[in-house]
Amino acid sequence: MKSYNENLQNLLNLAPKWDFIERVSLDRALGRILADDIVAKSPYPAYPTSSMDGYAIKFTNQNNKIKIINIAPAGNSDDIAISENECVKTLTGALVCDGADTIVPIENVKLSGEYIEITRPVSQGFAIREVGESYKESELLLSSRTKLGYCELALLAELGYSYINVLARPRVAILSTGSEVLDIGQIKEHKAQIYSSNSISISSLLKDMGCEPIIMPIIKDDKQAIQTALQNALISADFIITTGGVSVGDFDFMRDITRESKIIIDGASIKPGRHIKVAKINDKFIFALPGFAYSAMVTCVLFFKEFIEHIFGLNKKNRFKAILKDNHTKKSPFEEFSAASITNENGTIKISTATKKSGSSAIVGNLINGGVLLICPSDKDGLKAGEIVEYIEI
Amino acid sequence: MKSYNENLQNLLNLAPKWDFIERVSLDRALGRILADDIVAKSPYPAYPTSSMDGYAIKFTNQNNKIKIINIAPAGNSDDIAISENECVKTLTGALVCDGADTIVPIENVKLSGEYIEITRPVSQGFAIREVGESYKESELLLSSRTKLGYCELALLAELGYSYINVLARPRVAILSTGSEVLDIGQIKEHKAQIYSSNSISISSLLKDMGCEPIIMPIIKDDKQAIQTALQNALISADFIITTGGVSVGDFDFMRDITRESKIIIDGASIKPGRHIKVAKINDKFIFALPGFAYSAMVTCVLFFKEFIEHIFGLNKKNRFKAILKDNHTKKSPFEEFSAASITNENGTIKISTATKKSGSSAIVGNLINGGVLLICPSDKDGLKAGEIVEYIEI
Numbered sequence: 001m002k003s004y005n006e007n008l009q010n011l012l013n014l015a016p017k018w019d020f021i022e023r024v025s026l027d028r029a030l031g032r033i034l035a036d037d038i039v040a041k042s043p044y045p046a047y048p049t050s051s052m053d054g055y056a057i058k059f060t061n062q063n064n065k066i067k068i069i070n071i072a073p074a075g076n077s078d079d080i081a082i083s084e085n086e087c088v089k090t091l092t093g094a095l096v097c098d099g100a101d102t103i104v105p106i107e108n109v110k111l112s113g114e115y116i117e118i119t120r121p122v123s124q125g126f127a128i129r130e131v132g133e134s135y136k137e138s139e140l141l142l143s144s145r146t147k148l149g150y151c152e153l154a155l156l157a158e159l160g161y162s163y164i165n166v167l168a169r170p171r172v173a174i175l176s177t178g179s180e181v182l183d184i185g186q187i188k189e190h191k192a193q194i195y196s197s198n199s200i201s202i203s204s205l206l207k208d209m210g211c212e213p214i215i216m217p218i219i220k221d222d223k224q225a226i227q228t229a230l231q232n233a234l235i236s237a238d239f240i241i242t243t244g245g246v247s248v249g250d251f252d253f254m255r256d257i258t259r260e261s262k263i264i265i266d267g268a269s270i271k272p273g274r275h276i277k278v279a280k281i282n283d284k285f286i287f288a289l290p291g292f293a294y295s296a297m298v299t300c301v302l303f304f305k306e307f308i309e310h311i312f313g314l315n316k317k318n319r320f321k322a323i324l325k326d327n328h329t330k331k332s333p334f335e336e337f338s339a340a341s342i343t344n345e346n347g348t349i350k351i352s353t354a355t356k357k358s359g360s361s362a363i364v365g366n367l368i369n370g371g372v373l374l375i376c377p378s379d380k381d382g383l384k385a386g387e388i389v390e391y392i393e394i
Numbered sequence: 395m396k397s398y399n400e401n402l403q404n405l406l407n408l409a410p411k412w413d414f415i416e417r418v419s420l421d422r423a424l425g426r427i428l429a430d431d432i433v434a435k436s437p438y439p440a441y442p443t444s445s446m447d448g449y450a451i452k453f454t455n456q457n458n459k460i461k462i463i464n465i466a467p468a469g470n471s472d473d474i475a476i477s478e479n480e481c482v483k484t485l486t487g488a489l490v491c492d493g494a495d496t497i498v499p500i501e502n503v504k505l506s507g508e509y510i511e512i513t514r515p516v517s518q519g520f521a522i523r524e525v526g527e528s529y530k531e532s533e534l535l536l537s538s539r540t541k542l543g544y545c546e547l548a549l550l551a552e553l554g555y556s557y558i559n560v561l562a563r564p565r566v567a568i569l570s571t572g573s574e575v576l577d578i579g580q581i582k583e584h585k586a587q588i589y590s591s592n593s594i595s596i597s598s599l600l601k602d603m604g605c606e607p608i609i610m611p612i613i614k615d616d617k618q619a620i621q622t623a624l625q626n627a628l629i630s631a632d633f634i635i636t637t638g639g640v641s642v643g644d645f646d647f648m649r650d651i652t653r654e655s656k657i658i659i660d661g662a663s664i665k666p667g668r669h670i671k672v673a674k675i676n677d678k679f680i681f682a683l684p685g686f687a688y689s690a691m692v693t694c695v696l697f698f699k700e701f702i703e704h705i706f707g708l709n710k711k712n713r714f715k716a717i718l719k720d721n722h723t724k725k726s727p728f729e730e731f732s733a734a735s736i737t738n739e740n741g742t743i744k745i746s747t748a749t750k751k752s753g754s755s756a757i758v759g760n761l762i763n764g765g766v767l768l769i770c771p772s773d774k775d776g777l778k779a780g781e782i783v784e785y786i787e788i
Contacts, residue, residue: 180469
């Protein structure tokens with residue numbers, strides 16, 4: 001079986017580019033991925049602007065009695081100029097009048113009729129936002145493929161954008177299989193039935209990634225029914241994720257179906273996820289993930305998330321370093337991805353698997369409350385407390 | 395002026411509890427805040443279950459020739475039992491038959507007709523998920539006020555939930571003011587006008603916090619118009635956030651309005667955000683944030699986010715430690731919150747403000763691409779490279 005890295009490289013080498021662009025209003029763009037570089041068309045501020053409420057003066061007049069000749073509220077567009085020993089009362093956000101080079105805050109002056117006296121002098125240029133303080137003309141402000149958080153949206157709004165080009169969301173069909181598996185909302189009929197969490201977990205994870213999930217009804221382990229569902233999904237979905245039915249047992253019809261086309265990944269020397277398969281049918285990718293909830297989530301992160309980020313053109317770092325807090329023992333000869341928790345201790349990221357339940361790959365609860373995946377390479381038997389190790393955010 | 399901590403304590407002491415609960419389907423619950431403790435009603439798995447495809451045997455028969463008497467696919471609910479030297483072919487997820495205590499994977503046996511011979515023995519209990527491996531009866535699985543990510547939703551789905559109680563989203567009206575400010579989508583008419591980013595940034599931030607933002611049209615600095623807008627917002631919104639118009643200048647009508655009621659915060663010795671005001675009108679809270687985009691976002695995080703998390707009953711940690719990478723100089727005598735960037739260097743979180751533009755509180759771009767806020771206490775002139783410092787995630 002191939003390693004995780006070799007499988008992933010093979011997959012990414014075959015991955016298409018995703019250049020399907022959607023135009024959305026800024027108030028619906030949170031979390032979307034920008035499709036264009038955003039470059040400043042003009043400097044900002046475009047004119048010297050006051051950053052405080054104060055009086056716009058010539059710096060060299062600071063020791064004199066200065067006459068207030070006008071008032072400039074924010075939004076004022078009149079051209080105003082001062083001569084020697086004159087000033088303009090200038091409010092926060094207002095353009096600074098011609099001839100002035102400094103704003104003296106209102107708290108720093110004594111007012112007497114039409115005149116001010118400066119009680120606490122300031123430095124030259126004080127409280128003036130120079131042209132281009134925020135950005136210069138032609139400055140690259142946001143790169144294409146930036147994920148839009150509220151700060152990025154603030155910048156776009158300031159630039160005057162009201163609509164923006166973002167990557168369209170790929171439609172991803174999720175097909176969970178398994179004769180023992182109940183659909184969400186279905187009533188339990190006998191003791192061997194279990195509720196599947198895969199539709200809900202994978203669809204929620206896909207939303208976070210920028211995809212549009214379509215949860216298909218659960219299919220029993222029936223070759224014909226699975227084939228029909230896959231064929232329907234292939235018509236309209238961009239990608240398909242299946243869960244369950246991919247181990248080497250008698251009831252594994254998925255394997256037969258995916259063999260009817262090009263297999264890109266056929267198992268990986270990893271735990272969990274040894275039986276993962278990725279196939280291409282009619283130029284569409286099908287990710288056949290394991291059925292156990294923990295394994296399905298982990299392999300979705302390890303393969304599908306990397307795949308989507310690659311086709312989107314994101315340049316995202318998903319692996320981080322931490323210091324191992326407790327010894328960690330490996331369970332298999334494979335590369336292992338184990339549920340772990342991290343804490344920030346005085347600026348050092350400590351990671352531990354001792355906080356998690358040990359057992360099979362079926363334990364969903366191990367990933368809640370901000371869990372991460374500790375990576376233990378295949379050539380090691382375990383990791384020692386104090387070592388610098390790698391983890392993946394999930 | 396009071397410190398940030400004193401102001402925040404005063405605010406939180408007066409904050410109401412938010413116990414307005416909404417019932418939502420699990421497929422719409424991503425990012426919502428759970429309203430109940432979730433306790434396991436029964437152990438899971440409820441019966442010993444196979445975690446691999448294999449043969450269910452008595453461990454002590456491992457060296458014998460064993461007869462396959464039945465097959466148990468996942469979902470099978472028939473009661474099956476084995477005697478000495480008998481086994482049941484048992485697929486992943488299937489219940490383990492009575493009398494068996496070990497699963498031998500199919501890769502570890504040689505099949506001859508109706509019999510198996512074990513070529514690679516396993517340990518007792520191998521590949522069996524014991525009753526309660528995932529969780530015991532009465533175990534607390536998720537605490538009330540947990541934010542529901544995909545892993546938490548997976549656990550709820552596994553437990554059989556299809557609908558869940560979550561905190562309803564408070565309606566928060568956002569009222570940006572300023573005569574120089576253009577609404578999103580509005581055409582610029584003269585040079586002194588600027589596009590406001592506050593409606594977009596604050597509304598996006600509110601969505602992340604679990605609120606339902608209502609963006610009101612921008613109001614010019616006109617006392618009557620602002621009062622009318624506030625009165626309309628007070629009818630239906632749970633909370634109100636205003637931006638702009640809160641400094642001590644001539645056009646600051648907001649200040650007059652908030653003085654008509656109980657003022658809870660009237661300025662804070664912090665930078666940015668010195669002029670923040672929080673008032674209570676008719677038992678509703680109004681947060682009057684500064685107009686500059688950077689200041690508005692920072693004060694929204696420092697005050698409104700803490701307020702919402704408090705009334706929601708979240709027990710969230712927002713401050714983290716890091717090692718300062720470059721010397722940092724303070725600009726004011728106040729407690730300062732400066733845009734900074736963090737990197738994980740071999741498990742140590744390094745923070746720096748040297749990567750950010752220096753200038754006024756108007757520079758929105760300083761917070762993009764995962765910025766954080768470095769905290770510099772009021773009694774320090776700056777922070778030295780190598781120091782352990784505190785930062786706030788934004």
